[in-house]
Amino acid sequence: MTPRRTAVLMITAAVLVNVAFTGLGAVFGYPDVLKQPADDVLASFRDSQASVSAWFIALALGAALLAPVAVGVGRLSASRLMRWAVPVGVAAAVVQVVGLLRWPLLVPGWAATAAGSDPDAAAGARAAFGTADRVLGNLVGETGGYLLTAAWTALVLAALGTGFAGRWFVALGSVSATLVAAGLLSPLDLPLVDTANLAGYVLWSLWLVAFGAVLILRHRRRPAVPTLLAAAGVRS
Numbered sequence: 026m027t028p029r030r031t032a033v034l035m036i037t038a039a040v041l042v043n044v045a046f047t048g049l050g051a052v053f054g055y056p057d058v059l060k061q062p063a064d065d066v067l068a069s070f071r072d073s074q075a076s077v078s079a080w081f082i083a084l085a086l087g088a089a090l091l092a093p094v095a096v097g098v099g100r101l102s103a104s105r106l107m108r109w110a111v112p113v114g115v116a117a118a119v120v121q122v123v124g125l126l127r128w129p130l131l132v133p134g135w136a137a138t139a140a141g142s143d144p145d146a147a148a149g150a151r152a153a154f155g156t157a158d159r160v161l162g163n164l165v166g167e168t169g170g171y172l173l174t175a176a177w178t179a180l181v182l183a184a185l186g187t188g189f190a191g192r193w194f195v196a197l198g199s200v201s202a203t204l205v206a207a208g209l210l211s212p213l214d215l216p217l218v219d220t221a222n223l224a225g226y227v228l229w230s231l232w233l234v235a236f237g238a239v240l241i242l243r244h245r246r247r248p249a250v251p252t253l254l255a256a257a258g259v260r261s
Contacts, residue, residue: 031097035237039230042087078129088121110180117173124166175206201228
């Protein structure tokens with residue numbers, strides 16, 4: 026995981042997640058659709074099952090890229106905070122992937138059963154979907170994802186400081202992490218919490234892209250040093 030590869034993965038993850046999220050909003054009404062009764066959610070899923078499943082796989086892939094990104098970023102500093110950041114970042118990727126993959130792996134079966142002629146089986150499928158939505162979705166994917174993503178960002182910022190890319194880098198990362206963490210208050214149904222959380226992820230994506238751009242620029246500048254020394258007649 027060179028800095029350049031880490032940068033490419035950062036930018037890829039940010040773009041993929043935002044494209045997939047936009048696609049899900051267009052074909053599935055996500056995430057607002059989750060506020061509807063289970064039967065309506067499963068019916069909406071059946072209507073566009075192939076495209077919805079594909080977008081969720083893309084979203085999960087974007088989330089999964091945070092794991093190698095965390096490993097690559099971990100090589101930018103030898104501080105204790107950065108050593109903590111690596112497993113936190115990997116964990117953030119894992120919980121989000123677990124939460125998202127329930128859609129292409131588990132929901133198709135429940136959706137088909139819920140649309141069947143057996144009322145008891147349909148009721149069981151709706152109940153199983155509701156349980157998975159609360160446990161894998163709300164608890165693991167969302168709550169775990171909010172907490173661990175914000176924590177990873179805070180640890181990285183504390184380890185690198187303003188010396189890495191300036192105050193703007195720390196400010197943007199800090200604001201985005203705070204807004205992402207605001208999603209932990211979502212179960213309380215407080216006003217503007219979901220809006221703040223969404224804004225946080227948009228800003229966090231911009232921060233991740235900027236992070237990658239800084240790494241690429243630093244990587245390009247580094248080879249110029251030995252070239253200048255050679256031109257000046259310096260020998261090692």
